[in-house]
Amino acid sequence: MKLKSLTIAIALAATSASAFAAEKTEGFYIGVFGDYYDASWKNLNMHQNLEVNESASWGAEVGYRFSDYWSARLEYADMDFNAFLKNPIPNGNRNDVDGERFGVDALYHFGGGPFYGLFGIKEVKVATDNTFLNAGVGYQHFITDGLFVNAETSVYQGLDRGYTDVNAKLGINYLFGQSSVAEEPVQPAPEPVIVEVAPVDSDNDNIPDADDQCPNTPMTDAVDGTGCTLYEDKEVTVSLLVTFPNNTSAVSTQYLNDIDKVAEFLKEYPDTTVLLEGHTSSVGKASYNKWLSKKRADAVAKKLVADGVAEDRITTVGLGEERLKNEANTKAAHEENRRVEAHIKTIKNVKVLR
Known part of the structure; x- marks a missing residue:
C-alpha cells in the first residue's frame, strides 16, 4: 500500500461525510483500524545488515470519551514490515518481518467538533524494541449516535x-451510551410591530433632543453632530497711519479717532501688543531723522497710554529715512514719508452661522 493512495482515501472519507450534530456524552468506545507505517530503520542492534521499511497493519483500540473536548485510548497494532537483509547474499534479500505496536494516546476535539489533535507514546517491536513519541491530527464522522469512522495521520519520533x-x-469505532434526542421544531418568533415615532427636536437644529448635548442653540448658529454651536478661527486686524508736518512730532487732532480705535482693539484683545514705527522723509541729516522718527512714534504711544493701554504692551522704534514709501524728491513724496505706522492682528474664535 502506498502512502499517497492512503492519504487520498483518508481525505475523501473526511470530506464526503456530513457532520453529525448531536453532542457526545461520556462513554467507552472500541474500534478496529488499518494503517500504513512508513519507516526507514538501518543497522538495527543485533542485526547490523537489516534495514526495515514500510508496514501495512491492522489493529484494535479501546478508549474513553471524557467530554466534548477530551478522550483517551489504548492501541494495539499487528504490523507487517518490508525488510532488506544485505548479507550474506551479495545483492541482498528482501523479506517480510513481523512486528507489533502498542501504546496510549490523548485526543483533543477542537470545539467539540469532528477535527481533533492527538499526542501519545508508543512501543514498536520489530527485531528490537523502539520507543516513540507521536503527535498528529484526525477527523471523526458519526454515522449513527454511537458508530463513527475516523481518519488520522501522525509523526513518530524515536527516543x-x-x-x-x-x-x-x-478506522471504525463504536461509542457506547449515546442516544439521539428528537429536537422540537423551532417555531418562528412573531415579527415585532415597529411603530415609528418622529424624534423631537426642540431647538430646530436638526439634532434630536436625545442626542443634543447643547439644547436651545440659537437659530442663527451652525451646529456640530452633538447639537453644539460651531466655531472657527478668524484673523482680525487693525492698522494705524498718522502723518506729520515737516520737522515736527506733534500728533494732529484729526488722527485721535484712529488712535482711539487702536486702543479699543488692544483692550478687546488683551494678549496683543503693538509696534509703532516712526518714519521721516529723506530731507535733512539721517541721524537727525532717526531721532525725529522715534520721537514721532513716542508721541503716538503717549496717546494710546492716555486711552488706557498699558505701556508694556507698546513698543516704539525710529527708522528715520530707512523705509521710504515714496522715493521721489517731491513735496508730496516727502509728506507721504513723514508718518507713524502700526499693524496689529490676532486670531478670534467666532461662531459659524447657518
Whole structure:
C-alpha cells in the first residue's frame, strides 16, 4: 500500500461525510483500524545488515470519551514490515518481518467538533524494541449516535535511536451510551410591530433632543453632530497711519479717532501688543531723522497710554529715512514719508452661522 493512495482515501472519507450534530456524552468506545507505517530503520542492534521499511497493519483500540473536548485510548497494532537483509547474499534479500505496536494516546476535539489533535507514546517491536513519541491530527464522522469512522495521520519520533516515521490510519469505532434526542421544531418568533415615532427636536437644529448635548442653540448658529454651536478661527486686524508736518512730532487732532480705535482693539484683545514705527522723509541729516522718527512714534504711544493701554504692551522704534514709501524728491513724496505706522492682528474664535 502506498502512502499517497492512503492519504487520498483518508481525505475523501473526511470530506464526503456530513457532520453529525448531536453532542457526545461520556462513554467507552472500541474500534478496529488499518494503517500504513512508513519507516526507514538501518543497522538495527543485533542485526547490523537489516534495514526495515514500510508496514501495512491492522489493529484494535479501546478508549474513553471524557467530554466534548477530551478522550483517551489504548492501541494495539499487528504490523507487517518490508525488510532488506544485505548479507550474506551479495545483492541482498528482501523479506517480510513481523512486528507489533502498542501504546496510549490523548485526543483533543477542537470545539467539540469532528477535527481533533492527538499526542501519545508508543512501543514498536520489530527485531528490537523502539520507543516513540507521536503527535498528529484526525477527523471523526458519526454515522449513527454511537458508530463513527475516523481518519488520522501522525509523526513518530524515536527516543532510542532518533528515527522519524510517519503513520496514516483509517478506522471504525463504536461509542457506547449515546442516544439521539428528537429536537422540537423551532417555531418562528412573531415579527415585532415597529411603530415609528418622529424624534423631537426642540431647538430646530436638526439634532434630536436625545442626542443634543447643547439644547436651545440659537437659530442663527451652525451646529456640530452633538447639537453644539460651531466655531472657527478668524484673523482680525487693525492698522494705524498718522502723518506729520515737516520737522515736527506733534500728533494732529484729526488722527485721535484712529488712535482711539487702536486702543479699543488692544483692550478687546488683551494678549496683543503693538509696534509703532516712526518714519521721516529723506530731507535733512539721517541721524537727525532717526531721532525725529522715534520721537514721532513716542508721541503716538503717549496717546494710546492716555486711552488706557498699558505701556508694556507698546513698543516704539525710529527708522528715520530707512523705509521710504515714496522715493521721489517731491513735496508730496516727502509728506507721504513723514508718518507713524502700526499693524496689529490676532486670531478670534467666532461662531459659524447657518
